[in-house]
Amino acid sequence: MSAVYDWLSMLPFGFTQTAFMQRAFIAVVLSSIMFGMIGTLAVDNNMAFFSDALGHSAATGIAIGIILGVKNELIALIAFGILMALLINRVRSGGAASTDTIISVFSSTALAVGLLLLSKTRSSAQYSAYLIGDILSVSESEIMLLVFALIVVVAIWCICYNKFLLIAINKSLAASRGIKVVLFENVFSCLIAVVVMLSIKWVGILLINSMLILPAAAARNVARGVRSYNLLSIIFATFSGIAGLIFSWYLGTAAGAMIVMISAVIFFSTFTIRAVTHK
Amino acid sequence: MKNECGLRCVRLDNVGVIKGSKQLIQDVSLELRCGKITAIIGANGAGKTTLLRAVLGDIKYTGEIDFTDHNSNTVSGIKIGYVPQKLNFDLSSPITVIDLFCSLKSKSPVFIFKKKQNVQVIKEKLAANGCSGLENRRLGELSGGELQRVMLALALNPIPDLLILDEPVSGVDAKGLGTFYKTVSELRKRYHMAIVLVSHDLPLVAKYADSVVLMGGKPLAIGTPAEVYNTEAFRQTFGSSFGGELL
Numbered sequence: 024m025s026a027v028y029d030w031l032s033m034l035p036f037g038f039t040q041t042a043f044m045q046r047a048f049i050a051v052v053l054s055s056i057m058f059g060m061i062g063t064l065a066v067d068n069n070m071a072f073f074s075d076a077l078g079h080s081a082a083t084g085i086a087i088g089i090i091l092g093v094k095n096e097l098i099a100l101i102a103f104g105i106l107m108a109l110l111i112n113r114v115r116s117g118g119a120a121s122t123d124t125i126i127s128v129f130s131s132t133a134l135a136v137g138l139l140l141l142s143k144t145r146s147s148a149q150y151s152a153y154l155i156g157d158i159l160s161v162s163e164s165e166i167m168l169l170v171f172a173l174i175v176v177v178a179i180w181c182i183c184y185n186k187f188l189l190i191a192i193n194k195s196l197a198a199s200r201g202i203k204v205v206l207f208e209n210v211f212s213c214l215i216a217v218v219v220m221l222s223i224k225w226v227g228i229l230l231i232n233s234m235l236i237l238p239a240a241a242a243r244n245v246a247r248g249v250r251s252y253n254l255l256s257i258i259f260a261t262f263s264g265i266a267g268l269i270f271s272w273y274l275g276t277a278a279g280a281m282i283v284m285i286s287a288v289i290f291f292s293t294f295t296i297r298a299v300t301h302k
Numbered sequence: 303m304k305n306e307c308g309l310r311c312v313r314l315d316n317v318g319v320i321k322g323s324k325q326l327i328q329d330v331s332l333e334l335r336c337g338k339i340t341a342i343i344g345a346n347g348a349g350k351t352t353l354l355r356a357v358l359g360d361i362k363y364t365g366e367i368d369f370t371d372h373n374s375n376t377v378s379g380i381k382i383g384y385v386p387q388k389l390n391f392d393l394s395s396p397i398t399v400i401d402l403f404c405s406l407k408s409k410s411p412v413f414i415f416k417k418k419q420n421v422q423v424i425k426e427k428l429a430a431n432g433c434s435g436l437e438n439r440r441l442g443e444l445s446g447g448e449l450q451r452v453m454l455a456l457a458l459n460p461i462p463d464l465l466i467l468d469e470p471v472s473g474v475d476a477k478g479l480g481t482f483y484k485t486v487s488e489l490r491k492r493y494h495m496a497i498v499l500v501s502h503d504l505p506l507v508a509k510y511a512d513s514v515v516l517m518g519g520k521p522l523a524i525g526t527p528a529e530v531y532n533t534e535a536f537r538q539t540f541g542s543s544f545g546g547e548l549l
Contacts, residue, residue, distance in 0.1 A: 063413075067395050184413055185405035192389055192402060192441070198360035199384035199466065200406060246396035248438070249405075253413040 024166070038272040043159045047225070047278070050161040051264040053169040054222040054234075057176050059260030061215055062239030063253050064184075067191040071236045072123060073111055074215055076130030078231035080107040081223045082137020085153055089144055097168065100223065104216035107133065112212045116205065134228075156227025158268065158278035165221070172221055179214060187211055188249065226279040234279075237286035238263065244293035259289050311335045312357060312380075312464060312496060317365035319352050326352045329520040330365070334464065337494040339487065341507040341527075344517035345539050350500040351387065353517065354468050357498070358384060369464075380464055383457030385450065387468040387500075393442030399452055400424060400437040406456065424459075431455035447478040454482075458489070465489065467499035479503060483510045504531075504540065 031039045031048060038044050065074055081100060084107075088099030107129070114125050141150035152160075186207050189197040194204050215235070223231055238260035239252075246252035267282030274281070311333045318328040327349035334340050334357075342350045355361040369380045403424045404412045425437055433451045436444065444452060457465060467486065474482065483506050490497050501507050507514060507527060514530040516523040522535035530536055 067392060067397070069392060181411050181414070184411040185409070188397070188401070188405045188412065192397065193386045194390070195355055195358055195360045195468075196384050196386050198355075199358045199382045204360070243394060243396050247440075248396060248398045249401040249412050250414070252396045 024170075038269060043161070044268075044272065046161045046163065046166055047158045047268060048265070049166055050169055050222075050225065051158070051268050051278075051282070052261060053166070053173050054218065054226075055238075055260040055264035056257055057173055057218045058222075058234045059238050059257035060176060060180055060253065061218055062235045062237075062260065063242065063256050064187050064191055064211065065215060065235055066239040066243065067188075068211075070215070071232065072126055073115070073212070074219060074235050075232040076111060076126045076133075077104060077107055077216055077219050078223065078228055079130040080104065080133035080137070081220060081228055081231070082141065082153065083133045084137070084220065085223075086137045086140030086144070090140060097165070097220070100220045101217055104220040105213050108212040108216040109209060112209055116208065153224070154228050155277050156223075156225045156230065156279040158225045158271070161225055165224075169221060172217060176214060176218065179210070183207060183210065226282075227277070230279045230283050233283040233286060234260070237283065237290050241286065241290040241293045244290070244297040259286065263289060311370055313366075313368045313370060314357070315366040315368070317353075317356055317363050317367060319349070319356055319361060319363045325519070327356075327517070327519060330356075332515055332521065332524055334496045334498050335512075336463075336496045337490055338512040339490055339497045339499065339510055340513050340515065341511035342498065342500045342515045342517055343502070343504065343507060343530075343539075344522075348517040348539075349519055350517050351468055354466055354498070354500060357464075358382065358466065381460060381462040383462030383465045383495075385453045385457050385465075385467045389441060389449070393440075395440075395442065397441050398438050399428070399433070399441065399444075402441060402452075403427075403437075403456060403459070407459070427459050428452070428455055431458070447474045450474055450478075450482065454485070461493050461495070463495060465495050465497045467497070469500045469502065479506065486510070 027049060028042075028045050031045045039048060065071065081104065084100040084103030085096060087103060088096035091099060111126055111129055114129070115122055138150070141153070186197065186202050189200065189202060190204055190207055198204050219231055219235070222234065226234055239256045241259050242252050242255035246255050263282050263285040267285045268278050270276070270285070271278040271281040313333050314330050317330040319326045330353060332340075342353060344350050352361065356363040357367060368376050369378070370376055400416065400421060401412050404416045404420055407424065408417060408420050410417065421437075425434075428434060428437055431451050431454060433448065433455055436448060436452060441449070441452075454467075457467075465486075486497060486499070487510050489495065499511075501511075508531065511527055513525065514523075514527050515521050516530050516533070516536055516539065518535065518539060522539070523530045523533040
């Protein structure tokens with residue numbers, strides 16, 4: 024890992040000279056790759072709203088972590104995220120006509136509870152950092168966690184991707200081939216929960232969902248198969264992450280917002296390309 | 303050509319499905335026999351698709367569903383081929399026909415690479431089912447008929463013991479539909495597989511099906527097309543204008 028830091032500090036950019044920006048840079052690259060990968064299937068599964076709800080529920084996770092005085096807030100956050108993911112999944116698979124409404128109830132309740140608890144224990148300046156994110160807050164141990172998470176995500180992706188894809192295309196078709204649909208759906212949702220929760224502190228509750236959805240949505244505009252779809256999604260996510268971080272450094276803006284802004288520009292560009300070429 | 307009968311029948315005994323507080327289907331006891339086409343008909347919401355999903359193991363059910371082999375031994379695993387009613391994902395997704403096939407056929411994740419060998423085999427299978435040249439098309443770009451042929455090619459790979467077709471009629475013109483039934487009928491003869499299909503096309507069912515199950519929450523009538531089409535329940539479901547002249 025120290026080799027990466029050395030390499031970064033050798034780059035002729037002002038922003039890579041300080042330790043916190045080096046950590047921010049590595050964190051952005053690691054989580055962008057994960058968002059890019061997971062995003063394609065999240066989009067195919069129509070899970071944009073699901074992940075949005077997960078992001079909002081992070082507020083409660085953060086608050087619980089603080090109140091319990093858990094040493095590493097991330098543990099409380101991830102545990103709560105997984106719980107929330109499994110809960111929402113259950114509701115989704117129930118197939119009720121009003122799934123959207125129920126997810127919305129869950130997510131706004133979790134957001135409200137979180138904000139209530141946070142505003143009780145923290146000053147508004149402190150908890151608003153969770154809403155818009157603070158890229159400079161990334162610590163060394165969190166980077167190691169991100170590395171570990173990336174390895175796990177890549178491993179699960181390599182083993183389970185085909186099954187995830189079949190389930191996204193048609194659940195009954197997947198079931199007819201002996202795939203345990205509910206199990207894999209839960210694994211996938213937990214994966215989203217973990218990646219979201221690992222990044223929520225620096226991206227912020229309000230924008231986390233765009234990190235997941237925008238690169239994949241942009242990629243599907245121009246991709247011609249599953250391979251280019253995933254590849255482009257990862258490239259778009261990583262490019263937005265790095266470019267967003269650099270711009271925010273020089274312009275003094277929130278990094279999360281800048282990253283999402285750049286993703287959005289890529290999305291509208293690819294959307295235009297698709298509209299023109301498909302005429 | 304293989305002509306083995308790996309499966310004597312699928313037996314449903316008193317099968318029911320409850321969703322929430324609603325009883326979707328109940329009291330379903332019937333047999334699906336090898337080399338026979340069983341058609342499930344009924345009004346909308348009669349539980350036709352629910353019944354198929356119970357056989358697929360995709361939905362929780364009460365009662366028993368047994369898969370039995372030649373010697374009346376109960377077996378747990380049989381090969382099921384399934385042609386879904388429709389694909390439920392966002393059709394603008396860049397998933398191609400070959401992506402779908404490879405994700406079923408191979409263990410190597412399709413987002414990284416596809417084996418050339420597999421791709422070649424799949425192209426041949428597609429061509430054999432009248433889908434040549436479709437391999438690199440997005441699933442969302444296929445017409446109703448093309449999608450149906452692709453899904454059938456997929457369901458036949460490998461050759462299943464039981465072929466389940468859910469409403470193979472949607473989005474397909476009358477000529478394509480007739481061809482499809484002919485194909486299914488030939489499959490049954492060639493591979494001696496059990497075939498169960500949900501259909502809305504009563505004349506085609508009368509022509510090709512060996513037995514018919516009329517659903518209305520539970521089986522209202524079971525028998526040959528001639529028997530079922532002459533029941534009071536059939537006339538109540540489809541109106542008295544249907545029936546006699548279809549047979």
